Amino acid sequence: MGAKFDGNSDWDSLNDVEWMKRFDEKVAEFNEGRGEVKFSPAAHEIMTDEYDRGVNYKYVTEDTIRHFALACGDPNPFWRDPGYIATTRWGTFIAPPLYETSIAFGSAFGGRLRVPGVARLAGGSKHIYYKPIRPGDSFTIYDKYEGFVEKEVHDKPYRMFIESAPRYYVNQNNKVAAVEVHRNIYMATPPSKREGGKKKEAKMYQNKVRKPYSQDILDQIHQSYDDQLAGKFRRGKEIRYWEDVQVGEELPTILRGPVDVADACARTMVSCYAYAYAIKWACMREHLQHHPIDPETNEYILRRDWHYTDHAAQLFGYPYANSAGIQNEMMLVQIVTDWMGDDGWVESVDSQDRRMVFFGDMTYVKGKVAKKWEENGKHLVLINVWGENQDGVLHTKSDYVVRLCSKAEYDKPL
Numbered sequence: 001m002g003a004k005f006d007g008n009s010d011w012d013s014l015n016d017v018e019w020m021k022r023f024d025e026k027v028a029e030f031n032e033g034r035g036e037v038k039f040s041p042a043a044h045e046i047m048t049d050e051y052d053r054g055v056n057y058k059y060v061t062e063d064t065i066r067h068f069a070l071a072c073g074d075p076n077p078f079w080r081d082p083g084y085i086a087t088t089r090w091g092t093f094i095a096p097p098l099y100e101t102s103i104a105f106g107s108a109f110g111g112r113l114r115v116p117g118v119a120r121l122a123g124g125s126k127h128i129y130y131k132p133i134r135p136g137d138s139f140t141i142y143d144k145y146e147g148f149v150e151k152e153v154h155d156k157p158y159r160m161f162i163e164s165a166p167r168y169y170v171n172q173n174n175k176v177a178a179v180e181v182h183r184n185i186y187m188a189t190p191p192s193k194r195e196g197g198k199k200k201e202a203k204m205y206q207n208k209v210r211k212p213y214s215q216d217i218l219d220q221i222h223q224s225y226d227d228q229l230a231g232k233f234r235r236g237k238e239i240r241y242w243e244d245v246q247v248g249e250e251l252p253t254i255l256r257g258p259v260d261v262a263d264a265c266a267r268t269m270v271s272c273y274a275y276a277y278a279i280k281w282a283c284m285r286e287h288l289q290h291h292p293i294d295p296e297t298n299e300y301i302l303r304r305d306w307h308y309t310d311h312a313a314q315l316f317g318y319p320y321a322n323s324a325g326i327q328n329e330m331m332l333v334q335i336v337t338d339w340m341g342d343d344g345w346v347e348s349v350d351s352q353d354r355r356m357v358f359f360g361d362m363t364y365v366k367g368k369v370a371k372k373w374e375e376n377g378k379h380l381v382l383i384n385v386w387g388e389n390q391d392g393v394l395h396t397k398s399d400y401v402v403r404l405c406s407k408a409e410y411d412k413p414l
């Protein structure tokens with residue numbers, strides 16, 4: 001693959017035609033590497049780039065499963081109570097959907113296209129599950145590069161590209177338990193279209209204002225949380241049979257938020273990488289032009305800090321700190337696992353990140369059964385799930401394919 005491009009050459013001196021020509025050359029260079037396989041950095045290695053994401057938690061334990069569920073805000077005893085899980089068909093703990101992102105999140109190919117005028121955002125990811133992930137499992141990780149694909153956009157000053165690199169999670173038995181196809185969105189804007197350097201994705205949020213919620217809304221939030229803690233809409237041990245599912249039926253709405261730094265730190269604890277002090281410097285020092293200088297200290301700050309403080313986010317042109325894309329995907333898990341019950345199995349999750357979620361925003365998690373079908377002896381259901389903020393704006397959507405028990409074949413293993 002090509003080297004990293006840090007934008008410290010003459011990109012800013014190019015005119016639009018020259019800039020686009022050089023940009024296309026870089027994309028073509030990366031795409032020449034399609035099919036390349038790279039084993040991610042081992043857990044003991046110190047990474048020199050925060051986007052070169054290696055193994056985070058090699059070993060699966062009851063504790064890591066429980067902590068992941070806690071970071072999703074999910075109180076289901078299925079993820080936390082040994083006595084409860086022993087009474088289910090699984091016998092021992094299994095990890096919830098998206099858990100593999102705590103083993104190793106993202107891609108070892110991420111964050112390499114760094115040139116002026118190119119903005120990178122999380123675009124969502126697809127998760128495919130082949131085997132349960134259980135305590136006692138250990139994993140090695142490898143990625144397979146799929147390159148850049150340009151997406152058609154209309155009436156925009158930029159060109160849009162999707163970069164993807166599937167990440168394979170191989171357990172101690174040399175079996176692929178899960179695959180995550182991580183997608184990055186790149187918006188490439190030539191020099192004359194940048195409006196003084198203002199980031200396009202930041203501009204759409206420039207009028208964002210945080211507002212207090214009324215007591216009625218706060219009461220709704222707290223009631224939803226009380227209902228979740230009580231398991232009001234949790235199917236649990238009552239089997240949801242495939243034959244009883246009706247296409248078009250809606251799942252009970254659950255609430256998340258207002259999102260704050262505690263929520264962001266909970267996500268970081270389970271599905272992110274710990275960078276502090278010298279370790280943080282190691283992943284910044286080769287790419288300092290991409291980490292802003294804090295005017296209050298005159299020191300560089302890790303760009304990820306925009307997920308934790310309004311101050312850091314504003315250095316990038318955004319009004320408030322924002323929750324990470326994977327955190328927004330994690331918000332949507334519980335509504336499905338509560339609905340399907342203990343005997344269901346999630347075959348896949350395909351998520352798209354559409355808008356940012358800022359600190360102070362609410363998320364109303366909604367879902368609907370879109371389809372049911374039989375395939376290769378499996379009884380499957382497609383559930384559309386999405387998160388809307390307090391203004392009714394959709395920010396994240398996920399399509400869940402769920403396998404359910406059939407009344408005629410309950411004893412058949414899932």
